Amino acid sequence: MYTCGIDVGSRSTKVVILDEDSTVRGRGWRLTGGKPADAAHEAYNEALAAVRLSQGSIDATVATGYGRRLVGGDVEQYTAVTCHSAGIYHAFPNTRKLIDIGAVRSAAVKLNDHGQVHRFRFNDRCGAGLGRFLERLAETLEIPLEELGQLALFSRDPQEVPGICSVLAETEVLNHITRGKKPADIIRGVSEALAERVASMLRQVWTDDGEISLSGGTAKNAGMVHALEEVLGKPINIHHDSEFMGAIGAALIARETIDKKLKTGTSA
Amino acid sequence: MLACGIDIGSAQTKCVIMDGNAILQGRGIVHTGANQQRAARHALKAALREAGVEEYDLSITLSTGYGRHSIPFSQKSETVTICHARGSIYRYPETRTVLDAGGQEMTAIRVDAEGNVLDFAMNDKCTAGTGRFLESIADLLNMSMKDFRGIKYHETDPLFVSNACSVFAEQEVINYLEGGKEVEDILGGVFEGIAERGASLLRRVGLEDEITFTGGVSHISGVSSALELVLEHKVNSGIDGVYVGALGAALLALDQSKHR
Numbered sequence: 273m274y275t276c277g278i279d280v281g282s283r284s285t286k287v288v289i290l291d292e293d294s295t296v297r298g299r300g301w302r303l304t305g306g307k308p309a310d311a312a313h314e315a316y317n318e319a320l321a322a323v324r325l326s327q328g329s330i331d332a333t334v335a336t337g338y339g340r341r342l343v344g345g346d347v348e349q350y351t352a353v354t355c356h357s358a359g360i361y362h363a364f365p366n367t368r369k370l371i372d373i374g375a376v377r378s379a380a381v382k383l384n385d386h387g388q389v390h391r392f393r394f395n396d397r398c399g400a401g402l403g404r405f406l407e408r409l410a411e412t413l414e415i416p417l418e419e420l421g422q423l424a425l426f427s428r429d430p431q432e433v434p435g436i437c438s439v440l441a442e443t444e445v446l447n448h449i450t451r452g453k454k455p456a457d458i459i460r461g462v463s464e465a466l467a468e469r470v471a472s473m474l475r476q477v478w479t480d481d482g483e484i485s486l487s488g489g490t491a492k493n494a495g496m497v498h499a500l501e502e503v504l505g506k507p508i509n510i511h512h513d514s515e516f517m518g519a520i521g522a523a524l525i526a527r528e529t530i531d532k533k534l535k536t537g538t539s540a
Numbered sequence: 541m542l543a544c545g546i547d548i549g550s551a552q553t554k555c556v557i558m559d560g561n562a563i564l565q566g567r568g569i570v571h572t573g574a575n576q577q578r579a580a581r582h583a584l585k586a587a588l589r590e591a592g593v594e595e596y597d598l599s600i601t602l603s604t605g606y607g608r609h610s611i612p613f614s615q616k617s618e619t620v621t622i623c624h625a626r627g628s629i630y631r632y633p634e635t636r637t638v639l640d641a642g643g644q645e646m647t648a649i650r651v652d653a654e655g656n657v658l659d660f661a662m663n664d665k666c667t668a669g670t671g672r673f674l675e676s677i678a679d680l681l682n683m684s685m686k687d688f689r690g691i692k693y694h695e696t697d698p699l700f701v702s703n704a705c706s707v708f709a710e711q712e713v714i715n716y717l718e719g720g721k722e723v724e725d726i727l728g729g730v731f732e733g734i735a736e737r738g739a740s741l742l743r744r745v746g747l748e749d750e751i752t753f754t755g756g757v758s759h760i761s762g763v764s765s766a767l768e769l770v771l772e773h774k775v776n777s778g779i780d781g782v783y784v785g786a787l788g789a790a791l792l793a794l795d796q797s798k799h800r
Binding site for chain 2: 282303304305306307308338339341376408412413414437438439442443450452455
């Protein structure tokens with residue numbers, strides 16, 4: 273039995289296919305761009321090709337992310353918060369607090385003991401774009417995005433960057449460059465400012481118990497993770513598939529719906 | 541006698557070389573990136589190559605733009621506003637009002653017949669409506685500035701996109717995409733928002749015929765069309781709008797070398 277999760281984010285579209293043991297068998301990834309439906313379709317085909325399956329062998333599919341309504345077909349939809357929570361709870365069952373840092377939106381979620389969403393909080397409209405902001409920073413500094421986080425760890429003299437508005441932060445980054453500041457110190461300053469922003473969101477859903485997990489592509493950024501751990505004063509669980517966590521959660525939910533149907537006998 | 545003008549902007553670095561009669565000899569343009577000195581060197585090299593001269597042939601170099609103080613090989617520097625005023629008069633001699641839309645700044649300038657600045661108004665610290673903003677929208681749509689240049693404003697049915705804040709505008713664009721709106725109509729709205737921001741700056745300094753649109757953003761014809769529509773007035777813009785600041789810098793360099 274195979275289930276599929278499609279996560280149409282504002283920046284990128286992720287698709288995973290899970291097998292019976294809830295192991296990831298195939299992944300698909302595309303930039304979402306101006307045509308989310310096409311991106312979803314292409315990423316879906318890529319994931320199918322990776323498992324060498326035809327569309328007919330997928331038993332259930334769930335779509336999530338901001339563009340979930342554009343996927344089309346007979347696909348159930350769940351919110352990104354629900355799917356990320358499902359994915360993270362499956363990977364780290366002791367998680368009670370989840371931070372999802374996406375390209376444009378971030379969420380802090382409190383989970384109950386059964387992994388269900390108890391309470392959550394989005395970033396307000398502004399202060400959006402943590403993931404995208406890091407991407408732009410990488411571009412400005414001419415450093416590959418994958419290396420950005422590593423570099424921040426070498427900073428000795430973090431430069432202050434305003435944390436509230438991404439636009440003003442970017443101006444300040446350019447000013448630091450003009451003053452000849454080191455990229456590592458600039459990145460470190462940005463990471464600290466962003467971490468503080470995320471932490472203040474998390475404090476609104478705060479409980480002291482349980483582990484903290486991070487999902488979304490930003491979890492691959494070691495500098496951001498380090499800055500977050502420092503601000504929160506606690507280690508954070510990171511999954512190697514963090515970028516696909518929404519899609520994995522969606523596929524897990526698809527699996528649950530099948531199980532439920534089987535139990536009630538409405539479908540074979 | 542050769543003079544060089546170099547304009548180190550937040551997004552692009554432009555360099556022009558002129559002879560003693562103010563005739564353009566060579567141009568160079570590169571991305572500024574994280575190293576302004578390197579960018580300036582590369583732009584200079586490109587301009588020297590096009591002009592077919594060597595660096596030691598240059599009599600004087602004047603730098604402008606936000607990185608103007610970090611250039612070791614320039615003898616003088618001047619603000620962007622002064623350079624754009626001068627460069628606009630060179631390109632369009634009847635210019636009396638200039639709108640310069642660059643990577644991070646948008647400036648409206650009123651000039652006299654000699655290209656002296658009479659008055660100017662700038663965007664505040666926020667970069668909404670500038671090149672940086674357009675780049676981030678392009679990024680979001682997985683498109684390039686070249687794609688943007690192909691959009692005909694008159695053929696779009698512009699959707700409202702906020703022009704007060706880049707972050708909000710991006711969110712609106714995402715919402716439109718989610719609603720299945722056409723990319724062209726979204727961009728029509730983005731262009732209109734930029735035009736309106738430019739128009740309000742222009743009105744602050746006072747509109748006087750002719751109006752010239754300069755800076756990297758002026759290359760996107762959709763924005764200049766939208767600006768003409770918002771102002772209900774013809775606007776000069778050309779393919780070398782991005783060089784206007786560097787042209788002005790070279791002209792000012794010429795002036796200074798003559799006075800010496």
